[in-house]
Amino acid sequence: MRVIIEKNYEKMSEKAADFIASQVRRKPNSVLGLPTGGTPIGTYKELIRRYNEENLDFAHVTTFNLDEYYGLPASHPQSYYQYMKQNFFDHINISFNRVHIPNGMVRMDEVDAYCANYEELMKEAGGIDLQLLGIGGNGHIGFNEPGSSLGSRTRIKTLGQETRKDDSRFFENDIEKVPKAALTMGVATILDARTCLMLASGKGKAEAVKQAIEGPLTSQTTGSALQLHSHAIAIIDEDAASALERKDYYIYTEKMRAELEGDY
Numbered sequence: 001m002r003v004i005i006e007k008n009y010e011k012m013s014e015k016a017a018d019f020i021a022s023q024v025r026r027k028p029n030s031v032l033g034l035p036t037g038g039t040p041i042g043t044y045k046e047l048i049r050r051y052n053e054e055n056l057d058f059a060h061v062t063t064f065n066l067d068e069y070y071g072l073p074a075s076h077p078q079s080y081y082q083y084m085k086q087n088f089f090d091h092i093n094i095s096f097n098r099v100h101i102p103n104g105m106v107r108m109d110e111v112d113a114y115c116a117n118y119e120e121l122m123k124e125a126g127g128i129d130l131q132l133l134g135i136g137g138n139g140h141i142g143f144n145e146p147g148s149s150l151g152s153r154t155r156i157k158t159l160g161q162e163t164r165k166d167d168s169r170f171f172e173n174d175i176e177k178v179p180k181a182a183l184t185m186g187v188a189t190i191l192d193a194r195t196c197l198m199l200a201s202g203k204g205k206a207e208a209v210k211q212a213i214e215g216p217l218t219s220q221t222t223g224s225a226l227q228l229h230s231h232a233i234a235i236i237d238e239d240a241a242s243a244l245e246r247k248d249y250y251i252y253t254e255k256m257r258a259e260l261e262g263d264y
């Protein structure tokens with residue numbers, strides 16, 4: 001995994017926006033996989049700025065969101081549908097018929113067929129070119145909680161208590177208000193993307209980041225599955241990098257990469 005360590009949250013967000021913007025400029029009809037949460041907000045802000053000030057064009061981009069709370073209608077203020085509209089889609093020229101966010105209100109007896117169709121839609125779109133990811137404090141990617149199969153595909157997943165506690169900050173700090181399950185892309189779905197970009201910021205993520213990047217490949221830290229991916233890049237700030245044992249090596253290789261790119 002390539003590991004890029006940036007000074008702080010702002011620099012991490014700018015770097016992530018660099019990768020996404022160059023993907024979209026290189027291939028205007030790119031298919032992007034997108035997360036919600038606190039981590040990518042700065043990246044979305046920076047992409048909106050580039051749309052407004054640098055002609056970054058999303059008119060032909062297709063998106064698939066990683067997940068949605070099960071049981072929340074799209075109109076609910078805490079749904080990921082609302083999050084995406086407020087933090088990104090309402091501010092760029094994306095066409096809503098190319099936006100895909102799992103529907104958290106699918107009837108339980110239709111969930112399996114719905115999730116299989118979500119996978120089908122990704123395939124029909126040509127597969128995900130770039131999947132942006134955050135990582136949970138327990139090492140999850142998407143809502144693939146510890147113990148999720150590394151071969152999992154889009155499905156319904158019960159949320160662990162730790163994740164519900166983390167997310168209660170969006171639900172008046174009341175864990176009882178946090179949905180008990182989510183529809184989420186699986187680990188194998190995520191690994192199908194051509195590039196995976198994992199972001200992390202803050203000391204609270206340091207242990208999860210260490211486990212995902214340097215720990216053993218294990219379903220107990222689903223982020224570690226990125227070690228199997230041939231083009232996975234972690235963009236993390238110094239606080240999130242603080243527990244990495246090989247931090248100096250990652251900094252060195254990025255410096256060498258920059259020098260080599262300058263030479264050729």
Ligand code: F6R
Pocket residue numbers: 034035036037038039040066067133134135136137140141142143
């Ligand atoms: C969100 C998602 C989750 C988050 C993770 C980190 O769509 O799939 O895996 O990326 O829980 O959340 P934050 O960024 O809020 O710390």
